[in-house]
Amino acid sequence: MARPTTAGAPPAHLLDNRTGYLLHRAGFLILQRVEQALEPLRLTGRTFFVLAAVRNHALSQQEVSQLFTLDPTTVVTIIDDFEEAGFVTRRRNAADRRRYDLALTPDGEKVLREAMKRTDQVENAFLGTLDDKDRAEFRRMLLSILGDA
Amino acid sequence: MARPTTAGAPPAHLLDNRTGYLLHRAGFLILQRVEQALEPLRLTGRTFFVLAAVRNHALSQQEVSQLFTLDPTTVVTIIDDFEEAGFVTRRRNAADRRRYDLALTPDGEKVLREAMKRTDQVENAFLGTLDDKDRAEFRRMLLSILGDA
DNA sequence: TATTGTTATACTCTATAACTATA
DNA sequence: TATAGTTATAGAGTATAACAATA
Numbered sequence: 001m002a003r004p005t006t007a008g009a010p011p012a013h014l015l016d017n018r019t020g021y022l023l024h025r026a027g028f029l030i031l032q033r034v035e036q037a038l039e040p041l042r043l044t045g046r047t048f049f050v051l052a053a054v055r056n057h058a059l060s061q062q063e064v065s066q067l068f069t070l071d072p073t074t075v076v077t078i079i080d081d082f083e084e085a086g087f088v089t090r091r092r093n094a095a096d097r098r099r100y101d102l103a104l105t106p107d108g109e110k111v112l113r114e115a116m117k118r119t120d121q122v123e124n125a126f127l128g129t130l131d132d133k134d135r136a137e138f139r140r141m142l143l144s145i146l147g148d149a
Numbered sequence: 150m151a152r153p154t155t156a157g158a159p160p161a162h163l164l165d166n167r168t169g170y171l172l173h174r175a176g177f178l179i180l181q182r183v184e185q186a187l188e189p190l191r192l193t194g195r196t197f198f199v200l201a202a203v204r205n206h207a208l209s210q211q212e213v214s215q216l217f218t219l220d221p222t223t224v225v226t227i228i229d230d231f232e233e234a235g236f237v238t239r240r241r242n243a244a245d246r247r248r249y250d251l252a253l254t255p256d257g258e259k260v261l262r263e264a265m266k267r268t269d270q271v272e273n274a275f276l277g278t279l280d281d282k283d284r285a286e287f288r289r290m291l292l293s294i295l296g297d298a
Numbered sequence: 299t300a301t302t303g304t305t306a307t308a309c310t311c312t313a314t315a316a317c318t319a320t321a
Numbered sequence: 322t323a324t325a326g327t328t329a330t331a332g333a334g335t336a337t338a339a340c341a342a343t344a
Contacts, residue, residue: 014201019284020179020272022291024194027176028218029298030169045173052163062325069177071312076327098320098325123169129297130290135168138290141283142171148278149178211302220335225304247302247343 058101186267207250
């Protein structure tokens, strides 16, 4: 079971047999590449997730926090930065004035579109060895696991 | 590490369609659970990986660093702690006296076995919705992706 | 001159708790 | 009394550079 270690290949050691480790490693590597691709846009993986989540729904900061397992104080900082950059707006929720409804500005939409384009490319390259059928299967299994988790 | 999530289900938002995001999220969640299971052993995900890697081969710190994309200075700290705990030994490599050959002590082996047992349980629970055939497929695809990456 | 491992330091990230305003 | 959001601060984790020993 001792294989030579090539560039990005999975390390040849005891953990090779563990699907859980492989899953973690793959998740780590794709995040790394996504962050490389997003660096020119001054986005990290996390800020990209938040931007995407805010797009479709008028989420509160609390909801963003739960969605991505982020500390609420971290969300404050992220939204502060987005507000300053002009990508996101805070509006008090009419029904519950403690909460904010977060929304994207046109500039925010524009950055998000560019980010989506870049991460699409990363994803395609990363899943490169899987054919269309495999990719559909892979996605189905991930959804199944996450739905159950 | 942030707080544990109660709902592990994938968030219903724009990123749902992205296999890359689902992969990252699954990798994050399984690490979170592994770390919970290893906490009584005073291991983190990373220190567990290192312990497992050191078991089969007389790796150098440099090799450990590359294997898991860790900063070399971080590896120093990890091995320092393992040495103090009596789990790992450093021996100068005979052929190249700059390097250490790292090796597990019997106590290190014992902790690693217990850690393996616990992470096996986590992995089984996490992949719970997949049948044996799906698990084999899932693992095959991960290996394919990582081999290409 | 390059590489392995180490130390020191600065920086970033995260966790904790206390606070406000609303409910 | 509880919740959403904020602020301040301390602690942990990480990156950077300089260094010694060896190649």
